[in-house]
Amino acid sequence: MKVRVYVTLKNGVLDPQGKAIHHALEGLGFSGVNDVRQGKMIELDVDDAVSDGDIEGMCKKLLANTVIENFRIERQAA
Amino acid sequence: MKVRVYVTLKNGVLDPQGKAIHHALEGLGFSGVNDVRQGKMIELDVDDAVSDGDIEGMCKKLLANTVIENFRIERQAA
Numbered sequence: 001m002k003v004r005v006y007v008t009l010k011n012g013v014l015d016p017q018g019k020a021i022h023h024a025l026e027g028l029g030f031s032g033v034n035d036v037r038q039g040k041m042i043e044l045d046v047d048d049a050v051s052d053g054d055i056e057g058m059c060k061k062l063l064a065n066t067v068i069e070n071f072r073i074e075r076q077a078a
Numbered sequence: 079m080k081v082r083v084y085v086t087l088k089n090g091v092l093d094p095q096g097k098a099i100h101h102a103l104e105g106l107g108f109s110g111v112n113d114v115r116q117g118k119m120i121e122l123d124v125d126d127a128v129s130d131g132d133i134e135g136m137c138k139k140l141l142a143n144t145v146i147e148n149f150r151i152e153r154q155a156a
Contacts, residue, residue: 006119021120021140030136032125039119041084042099047110058108062099 001048002076003055007064008039079126080154081133085142086117 009015015037022036042063044055055073064071087093093115100114120141122133133151142149 008119008121018120024140025136028136028139030132032128032132033122033136034125035123037121039121041086041117041119042096043086043115043117044111045113047112050110054108054110058103058106058111061106062102 001046001050003044003046003050004074004076005042005044005055005059005063006039006072006074007042007059007069008072009037010068010070013068079124079128081122081124081128082152082154083120083122083133083137083141084117084150084152085120085137085147086150087115088146088148091146 017038018036021038022033025033025036044058046055052073052075059071059073060066095116096114099116100111103111103114122136124133130151130153137149137151138144
């Protein structure tokens, strides 16, 4: 089963990578962009026996730094 | 308007970052994980006047390396 984990910076946490992308887009002549935030997406292919709790554990222990990041888990239909 | 761009490696492209995550998960004792792929998520806050074509242009010119990466654009309801 495919599971997607989205990791995003919490509001208020500075995002220099997003700022750099924003700046580069403006340099390329793209206007109308107000803000850019960069996050991560992690695609896991797991056995059906792996529970939501296990995946939450993976996020908290490894995938996301919960001090500055939020995570969201999305299971794909088999 | 919020637009999310998901950038993923094409099939067949080696993903050392995903491999490292997979290895670390196993080291932490999580079993049942068959594969891990890491991608990027970029959240853009754009004016309503910015068209889908503009956003595709941003992806092709800056956000994704289309030689090795796919991208998917997702508009959020206002």
